[in-house]
Amino acid sequence: MSDTEKNVSLIVNKLSGGYSIRTFEETYYVDAVNKVSFYVKNNEILGIAGESGCGKSTLLKLIYGFIKYPLIVKNGEILLQPGKDKPVNILSLDSNDKRKKVWWKLMSYIPQNSMNVLNPTLKVKDHFIEVITTHMNVNRDVAYKIASEHITIMGLSKDVLTAYPHQLSGGMRQRVVIALAFLMKPRVILADEPTTALDVVVQRGILQILVENQRKLENSLIVVTHDMGIHAMITDRLLTMYAGKLVEIGNTEAVFEDPLHPYTKLLISSLPRLGEKTMRKGIHGMPPDLKSPPPGCRFHPRCPYAMEICKKEEPPILEVGKERFVACWLFEKEVKG
Amino acid sequence: MIATSKRLLSFIKKYVINVGKELYTVYSRNLKFKVGFTLFIAMIILGLFSLFSPPWYKSWYGIPKDKPPSLTSIHMLLGTSSNGRSIFWMITNGILNSIVISLITAVVASHIGLFMGITAGVKGGLVDKLLMFITDSFIVIPGLPLLIVLTMLFKEYLTIPALGLMISITSWPWPSRQVRAIVLSLRERDFMVTARLSGIGTGKIILTEMMPHLLGWHFINATNTVLYAIATEAGLAVVGLSILSEDTLGTIIYWALNYAALYRGIWWWIVPPIIMLVALFVSLYLISTGYTEYLNPRFRRR
Amino acid sequence: MISRTLLVYIAMRTVIFFITLLTAFTFVFFLLKAMPTNAVENIIASMTAQGQVYDPKALIALRKSLYELFGLTGSVMEQYFKYLYRFFVMDYGPSIIAFPTPAKDIIMNRLPWTIGLLGFSTVIAWVVGNIIGTLTAFFEGSRISKLLESVAVVIYPIPYYIMALILVYLFAFLIPIFPLTGGAGIISGQFTIEVIVDLIRRSMLPALSIIITGALGWWFLSSRTLTINVLSEDFSVYAELRGLPRTHILRKYVLKNILLPQVTALGLSLGMIFSGALLTEIIFAYPGLGELMYRAVSTGDYATAIGVLSFSILGVATATYILDIIYPLIDPRVRYR
Numbered sequence: 001m002s003d004t005e006k007n008v009s010l011i012v013n014k015l016s017g018g019y020s021i022r023t024f025e026e027t028y029y030v031d032a033v034n035k036v037s038f039y040v041k042n043n044e045i046l047g048i049a050g051e052s053g054c055g056k057s058t059l060l061k062l063i064y065g066f067i068k069y070p071l072i073v074k075n076g077e078i079l080l081q082p083g084k085d086k087p088v089n090i091l092s093l094d095s096n097d098k099r100k101k102v103w104w105k106l107m108s109y110i111p112q113n114s115m116n117v118l119n120p121t122l123k124v125k126d127h128f129i130e131v132i133t134t135h136m137n138v139n140r141d142v143a144y145k146i147a148s149e150h151i152t153i154m155g156l157s158k159d160v161l162t163a164y165p166h167q168l169s170g171g172m173r174q175r176v177v178i179a180l181a182f183l184m185k186p187r188v189i190l191a192d193e194p195t196t197a198l199d200v201v202v203q204r205g206i207l208q209i210l211v212e213n214q215r216k217l218e219n220s221l222i223v224v225t226h227d228m229g230i231h232a233m234i235t236d237r238l239l240t241m242y243a244g245k246l247v248e249i250g251n252t253e254a255v256f257e258d259p260l261h262p263y264t265k266l267l268i269s270s271l272p273r274l275g276e277k278t279m280r281k282g283i284h285g286m287p288p289d290l291k292s293p294p295p296g297c298r299f300h301p302r303c304p305y306a307m308e309i310c311k312k313e314e315p316p317i318l319e320v321g322k323e324r325f326v327a328c329w330l331f332e333k334e335v336k337g
Numbered sequence: 338m339i340a341t342s343k344r345l346l347s348f349i350k351k352y353v354i355n356v357g358k359e360l361y362t363v364y365s366r367n368l369k370f371k372v373g374f375t376l377f378i379a380m381i382i383l384g385l386f387s388l389f390s391p392p393w394y395k396s397w398y399g400i401p402k403d404k405p406p407s408l409t410s411i412h413m414l415l416g417t418s419s420n421g422r423s424i425f426w427m428i429t430n431g432i433l434n435s436i437v438i439s440l441i442t443a444v445v446a447s448h449i450g451l452f453m454g455i456t457a458g459v460k461g462g463l464v465d466k467l468l469m470f471i472t473d474s475f476i477v478i479p480g481l482p483l484l485i486v487l488t489m490l491f492k493e494y495l496t497i498p499a500l501g502l503m504i505s506i507t508s509w510p511w512p513s514r515q516v517r518a519i520v521l522s523l524r525e526r527d528f529m530v531t532a533r534l535s536g537i538g539t540g541k542i543i544l545t546e547m548m549p550h551l552l553g554w555h556f557i558n559a560t561n562t563v564l565y566a567i568a569t570e571a572g573l574a575v576v577g578l579s580i581l582s583e584d585t586l587g588t589i590i591y592w593a594l595n596y597a598a599l600y601r602g603i604w605w606w607i608v609p610p611i612i613m614l615v616a617l618f619v620s621l622y623l624i625s626t627g628y629t630e631y632l633n634p635r636f637r638r639r
Numbered sequence: 640m641i642s643r644t645l646l647v648y649i650a651m652r653t654v655i656f657f658i659t660l661l662t663a664f665t666f667v668f669f670l671l672k673a674m675p676t677n678a679v680e681n682i683i684a685s686m687t688a689q690g691q692v693y694d695p696k697a698l699i700a701l702r703k704s705l706y707e708l709f710g711l712t713g714s715v716m717e718q719y720f721k722y723l724y725r726f727f728v729m730d731y732g733p734s735i736i737a738f739p740t741p742a743k744d745i746i747m748n749r750l751p752w753t754i755g756l757l758g759f760s761t762v763i764a765w766v767v768g769n770i771i772g773t774l775t776a777f778f779e780g781s782r783i784s785k786l787l788e789s790v791a792v793v794i795y796p797i798p799y800y801i802m803a804l805i806l807v808y809l810f811a812f813l814i815p816i817f818p819l820t821g822g823a824g825i826i827s828g829q830f831t832i833e834v835i836v837d838l839i840r841r842s843m844l845p846a847l848s849i850i851i852t853g854a855l856g857w858w859f860l861s862s863r864t865l866t867i868n869v870l871s872e873d874f875s876v877y878a879e880l881r882g883l884p885r886t887h888i889l890r891k892y893v894l895k896n897i898l899l900p901q902v903t904a905l906g907l908s909l910g911m912i913f914s915g916a917l918l919t920e921i922i923f924a925y926p927g928l929g930e931l932m933y934r935a936v937s938t939g940d941y942a943t944a945i946g947v948l949s950f951s952i953l954g955v956a957t958a959t960y961i962l963d964i965i966y967p968l969i970d971p972r973v974r975y976r
Contacts, residue, residue, distance in 0.1 A: 024366055066880060103882035117877035121895040121971060130891065131881050164971045180881070369792075474662035477959065479951040481917050482932060486948050487670060489936050568798045572918050575800065576933050590804070599808060607808075611801060618796035626792070 008081055009187050009220040010040040010063070015076035017062045018244075018290070022070075030290045032058040034244040035076070037317065038325075040188065043218040045211065047235030047252065049228060049267065053287055055244040056224040057112060060190045063222075064109050065090040065098045082106050082187060105135055105184045110191040114177040118165035124176055125161035128183065135184055147183075154179040155209060171202035175209060182213050188220045195230065207234055228271050232256055237323070240264045243288050243298040246317065250324035260326045262303045297329065305330060363631045370631065373623025380617055384432035394426040406605050416605040419596040428609050430584040434497065435617070438585065439566030441501025446508040446566075447559040451551070453509075454516025458524065469517070472510045480507035481572060488578040495580050504566050512558035519554050523547055553632045557625050564621040571614055586610045586617075649964055656960040663952050664726045668719065671709050671945070697733055701942070704732020708945055731946040734935075742946040745931065750950075753920070753927035756842055757912040760849035765905045767850065768858020773897065775859070776866035777889060787859070795856035800918035803848035807922065810844060845923045861904065865897040872896075899970055903962055910958025 018032040032055045040046050048056045061071060063078055078090040080102065090102065103109075111117055118127060128147035129140055138146070148158050156175055165173060174194065181189050194210065195203040211234050214221045223235060231238050231252060238256075239249040240263065248261040259265040266283045285302035288294050294301055300310040307329060315329045363370050391412070393399050398421035406416040406424075415424035457468040487503055488495065567586075573579045574587025577595075581588055593599070593607040683702060707721045708731065725731060734742040775784040794802075869875055869892065878888050920929035928947055935943035 064880070099882045099884075103880065105882075109880050111873070111877060111880065113873060116873045119874045119878070119892055119895070121899075122891060126891075130878075130883055130887065134881075134883055134887070166971075470659075471662070474659050475666065477659055477952060477956045478663050478666065479911065479948075479955055482948040482951045483667070483670075485917075485932060485936055486667075486941075486944050489939075489941070489944060490671070564796060572798065572800060575918060576921055576936065578936065604808075607804070611804060614801060615793075615797055618798070619793055622796035623792065 007041050008039045009042050010081065010222075011077075011079040011087070012039070012063065013037050013077045013079070015059070015062060015078060016074040017058065017067075017072060017076075018074065019058075019070045020072050028291050031293055032244050032290060033062060034293075036241075036244075036246045038239055038246060038249055040220045040222060041237075042187075042220060043215075044236040045214060045221045045223060045234055047231040047238045048222060048224045048241060049231050049238060050226065050241035050247075051287055052226060053290075054241045056226075056241055057192050058244075059241070060109070060192050060222070060224055063090065064107060064190055065093065065102065066109070080106055080188065104131060104186065106186055107188045107190065108181040108184065108186045110177055110181045110189065110194055112192040112196070114194070115170045115173045115197065117177060118173060120165055122164075123161070124163055124165065124168070127176070127180060128161070131180060131183055150183055151179060154182065154213060171198055171205065174198065174202075174206055178206070178209055178213075182217065185217055186219065188222065189214070191221065191223045193225050194223065195225065195227070203230075210234070228267060232271075240267065243293060244290060245298055245314075246325075246327060247299070248326045248328075250321070254321075254324065260320065260324075260331065261328050262305050262330075263299050297327075363628055367627040367631045369623045370627025373620045373625075373627055376616060376620035377624060380432055380613070380620065381436065383613075384429055384436060387426065387429035387433045390426045390430060394423060394430075397421055403601075403603055415609055416603075418592065418606045419598065419601075419603060420592070424589075424606055424609060427584045427589050428586075428613060431586040431589050431610060432613055432617075434583055434585040435567050435570060435587070435614075436563075438497055438501045438504070438570050439563045441498055442504040442508055442566035443559045443562040445502060446505035446562050447512045447555060449505070449509040450512025450514075450558060451516050451555055453513040454518075455520055455547075455551070457513075458517045458520025465517075469514075472513050475507075475510045476514075478507070480569065483507060484569065484573060485576070485578060488573055492578075497580065497583065500570065500580060501566070504569050505562075507569070508562050508565055512555075512562065515554060515558055516551065519551060520547065523550055553628070557628055557632075560621055560625040560628070564618060564625070567614070567617055567621075586614050645967065648967065652960060652963050656956060660727075660952070660956050661723070663956065664723060664949065665719075667945075667948065667952075668722050671722075672718075701733045704730070704942060708732070708942065726949050729946070729949070731942045731949075734940055734943045734946075742940075742943040745943060746928065746946050746950055749926060749928050749931050752925065753912065753929065756845060756920075756925065756927060757849065758909060760846040761853065761905070761908055761912065763846075764850045764853025765858050765901070765908075768854035768856075769862040769897075769901055771854065772859040772862030773866045773889075773893060776863040776870065777885075777893070779867070787855075788863070791855050791859045791863075794852060795860055797852060797856070798918075799848050799852040800922060802852045803845065803919045803922045806844050806848050806851075841923075842925070845919045845925050848919055858901075862897060862901060865900060866893050869893050869896045902969070903966065906958055906962040906965075910955040910962075912954065 015036045016031075016034050019030040021028055021030060034055075036055075036059060048059065050056050058071065061067070062073060065078070067073055073091055076091070079087040080090055081087045088102065088106075090098070093102065118124070122130075125144060125147055128150070129143040132138065132143035132146055133140065136143075136146075148161060151158060151161060154175070156179060160168065160172065160176060165176075168176070178191075178194070181191075191210065195206050198206065207230065210221065210223070223230070225231070235252045237250065238252040240247045240255075240261065242263050248255065248259070248264045250260075255264060256268055259268045263283075270280055270282065272280060283302060288298055288301070294311075296312045297303070297306075297310040297315050300306040303310065309329050313329075315327045315332075317325050317327045318331050319325055320331050360374075364374060365371075394412075400412065400417055400421055400423060402417055402419050402421040404413065404417045407413045412423040412425060415428060418424055418427070453468055453472065457465040484503065484507060487506070488500075491499070491503075570579055570585060571587035571590065574581075574585055574591050575594065577591055579585060579587050579591070581591065587610075589610040590607060593603070593610070596603075596606075598604070598606040683698065683705075704725070707718075707725055729743050731742040734740055734745050771787060775787050778784050875888060875892050878892050917929035917932060919925070920927045921933045924930060928950070932944060932947045934940070935947065
C-alpha cells in the first residue's frame with residue numbers, strides 16, 4: 001500500500017451505474033455514473049460539485065450500497081477500509097450484511113430533503129433509540145442515556161428529544177438528522193445537499209455542526225452540493241462531476257485558485273468574488289441527455305476549448321500534480337512522470 | 338342558423354373523436370381498464386338482445402314453468418321461471434334496465450356533484466362552507482334506509498326514470514366532495530396561478546385549464562355512481578321496493594326469492610342474475626380503477 | 640393535554656353535530672311532506688278494515704303521531720317543530736306491526752342484535768383485512784400477494800348482500816352446514832348454552848358475508864394502498880438506510896402511520912352499521928334493525944320505518960362526532976399545535 005492508501009478510508013474504482021427505465025413504449029438505460037474513480041482520506045472533507053443531474057446523488061447512493069430498482073450497478077468496486085480490518089467491497093455484500101455490518105456503523109448517510117425523513121408518529125428520542133438498539137446490544141434505558149449524551153455533544157438541547165418532528169423547525173430537524181448520522185461514529189459520512197432549502201443563516205449553523213463534529217471524530221465526510229460557496233467554505237478537497245463523469249479533483253484551494261478543467265473553470269467563474277464588478281457568465285447549452293450521451297468527452301458540445309479528439313475519444317483521468325487529477329485532453333502533455 | 342348548427346356539429350364531432358382517442362389510449366395501456374371495458378361492452382351487447390324480445394315475454398304462465406335450460410329454442414336458453422316466463426329474455430331486459438336506471442342516476446348525480454364541487458372550490462369562502470355543510474348533512478343520512486322510506490312512500494309513482502332520479506338523491510354528495518377536492522388542489526398549482534395572474538376570467542379558466550383534469554375525475558365519479566346505483570337498485574329490488582313490474586337484475590332476484598327458487602332447486606332462475614350483477618360490478622370497478630391508475634402514475638404497479 | 644384550544648374544538652364539534660342532525664332531519668321532513676294527506680287515513684283504514692278491533696285511544700295516538708311525522712298538522716312552523724320534537728325525542732308513536740307497542744320500544748329491542756352482529760363482524764373484517772392487506776403490500780411481488788390482489792379486485796365491488804346470497808346458496812343449500820334462517824325464536828331472552836350455540840350457528844353466515852366482503856374487499860385494498868404509500872415515503876426509506884430491521888419498520892413505521900386513517904375509517908363504517916347490513920339481515924331473517932325495516936315496509940308501518948331511518952341518521956352522525964373528538968387525541972400532529 002502506498003502512503004496515500006494507508007491513510008485512505010474509501011476507494012471508488014471505475015464505478016458505473018445508472019437507471020434502467022421501462023416505460024410503455026421502450027426500455028432504456030440512463031447512464032448516471034460512468035467509470036468514476038477516486039479515494040477519500042481519513043479526517044478530510046471531500047466535496048462533490050456539479051450541476052443538477054450530473055450524477056452526484058446517484059454516486060452517493062451507489063457508494064452507500066443503497067441499490068433499489070430502477071438503480072443498477074454496471075461495473076466497478078467500492079472499497080471501504082474499516083481501520084485495521086480488511087477492506088470491504090460494498091458492491092459485493094448482500095443486503096443483510098450491509099444492514100448489519102456496514103450501514104450506520106461504518107458508513108452513514110444524510111439524505112437529500114432531510115427535513116422530511118423523520119417519522120411523524122415517533123418522537124425524536126425514538127429515532128435515536130431505535131438506531132442504538134438495532135446496532136448495539138443494549139436496552140432502551142441505556143439507549144436513551146447514550147442518545148441524550150450524544151445530543152449534548154452535538155450541541156443540541158435535550159428538549160429536542162421529547163419533541164415530535166413537526167414541532168421542530170426545518171433547521172432543527174436537519175440538525176437532528178446530522179446528529180443521527182454521527183451517532184455510531186462511522187468512518188465515512190455521506191451528506192447529500194445538507195443545506196438546500198434552508199436560509200443562509202441556518203445554513204451556516206448546519207455547516208458549523210458538520211465541520212466541528214467531523215474534526216472531533218476525525219472521520220471522512222463527503223459533501224455533495226451544487227453550491228460552490230459551501231465547497232469553498234468547508235471542503236479540503238473538491239471533486240467536480242459532469243454528466244456522470246469525474247472531471248477534476250484536487251485540493252480545494254488549488255482548484256479554486258487555478259481550475260484546470262474547462263467545466264470547473266466555468267463553474268468557479270460563475271461565483272461572484274469580492275471586488276469584482278464584471279458580469280457573471282453562465283454556461284451556455286444544456287447538460288446532455290444521459291440516455292444517449294455524446295461520444296468522446298461528454299462536455300465537448302459546451303466546451304470553449306473543444307478539439308477534434310474531444311469529439312471522438314473519452315479523455316483519461318490524468319495526474320497533473322500532487323493529488324491533482326483532470327479528465328481533459330488539454331492536459332495530455334502535462335501528465336506527471 | 339346554419340352556421341351555428343354547423344359549428345355545433347363540428348364541436349360534437351371533435352368532442353366524440355377526442356373521447357374516442359382517450360378511451361383507446363387508456364384501453365391499450367392499462368390491463369384493468371381493458372378487461373373491465375371489454376366485459377362491460379359484452380354486457381351491453383347482451384342487454385341489447387332484449388330489443389328482440391318477443392311481444393309476449395312479459396306475460397305470466399305463457400310458457401311451461403320451471404323448465405331447466407335447454408338449447409331447444411332461444412326462449413329456453415336459460416330455462417323458465419316458476420311464473421312461466423323465459424329467463425333468457427328476463428335477463429337481457431334486466432341488464433338493460435339496470436344499466437339504464439343507473440345511467441340516469443349517474444348522469445344526474447355526477448353533474449350535480451360537478452357543479453357543486455366547482456362552485457364550492459372556485460368561489461371558496463362562505464359559499465364553499467355553505468355548500469359543503471349541505472353536502473355533509475346529506476352524507477350523514479344513510480342512503481339505503483332513506484331510499485327504502487322514499488320508495489315506500491312513492492310506490493305508485495315509480496317509473497324507470499323516477500327511480501333513477503330517486504337514487505341520485507343519495508349519490509350526489511360523494512362526487513361533490515371529490516370534485517371540490519380536485520378543484521382545491523388544482524387551484525394552488527402553478528399553472529392556475531399563472532392563468533389568473535395573466536388576467537383570464539374565472540369562467541374561461543375553469544373551462545380551459547381545469548376542465549381537462551376534471552373530466553378525467555368526472556368520468557371516474559360517473560363510473561362509480563353507476564356501480565353504486567346498480568347495487569342500490571338491486572338492493573331495493575331484493576326487498577321488493579323497486580319496480581316489480583319491470584325486469585331489472587334486482588327484481589328477477591326478488592321474484593326468484595319470492596318463489597323460493599333456491600330451495601326448490603330452480604337454480605337457473607337465481608344464479609344468472611347474480612352472475613350478471615357480479616360481472617357488471619367487477620367490470621365497472623375495473624374501468625374505474627384502471628382509469629385512475631392511468632391518470633395518476635403513482636398508482637401504477639411497478 | 641386538555642388545552643383551551645381542545646375544549647373550544649370539542650364545543651364547536653358538538654354544535655356542528657346538532658346542526659347537522661337538524662339539517663338532516665329537515666331534509667327528511669321535506670321529503671316526507673310530499674306524502675299526500677289521505678295516505679295516512681288510508682293506512683289507518685287498511686288496519687281497521689281487516690276486522691280487528693283496536694283500542695280507540697291507541698288509534699287516536701297513532702293518527703296523531705302519523706300526522707305529526709308527516710308534518711300535516713297546524714301551520715308550517717308548527718308542523719316543523721312538532722316533527723323535530725318527535726325526531727329528537729325519538730317518539731314515533733305506536734308501531735303498526737306490533738300495535739300498540741310504541742315504535743321506539745321495538746327499535747330498542749332490536750338494536751342490540753344489529754349492533755352485536757354488525758359491530759362484531761365489522762371489527763373482525765377490519766382486523767383481518769388490515770393484516771392481510773398490510774402484509775401483502777409488505778411482501779409485494781410474491782405470488783400470494785398478486786393472487787390476493789386479483790381476488791380482492793373481484794370481491795370488492797360485490798355488495799355484501801350478493802355475497803350473502805352466494806353464501807346461502809353454497810353453505811346452507813348445497814352443503815347444508817348452516818341453517819337457512821337465523822335468530823328466530825331467540826327473542827325469548829333465555830341464555831342457556833343451547834341458545835347461545837344456536838345463536839352462533841345462526842349468525843355465522845350473515846357474519847361471514849360481512850367479514851368476507853369487508854376483509855377481502857375494502858379493508859384489504861385500502862390497507863394495501865396505504866402501506867404502499869407509507870413504504871414509499873421519505874421517512875420509510877430513511878429507516879431502511881439506517882439499517883433498521885424490516886419487522887421494526889413494519890411495526891413502527893407502517894402500522895403507526897396507517898392505523899390512524901384506518902381507525903378513522905373503522906369508526907365511520909361502524910356508524911354505517913345502521914344502513915349497512917340491512918339486506919343481510921333480511922336475507923337471513925336475522926332479528927335486527929334491518930329486518931325490522933323490511934317488515935315495516937311490507938306492512939306499511941311508516942312510523943317504524945321512519946323510526947329506523949332516524950335512528951340510522953343518529954347513529955352515523957354520532958359515530959362521526961365521536962371520531963372527530965377522538966382524532967386529535969390520537970394523532971400527535973393534531974394534538975400539539
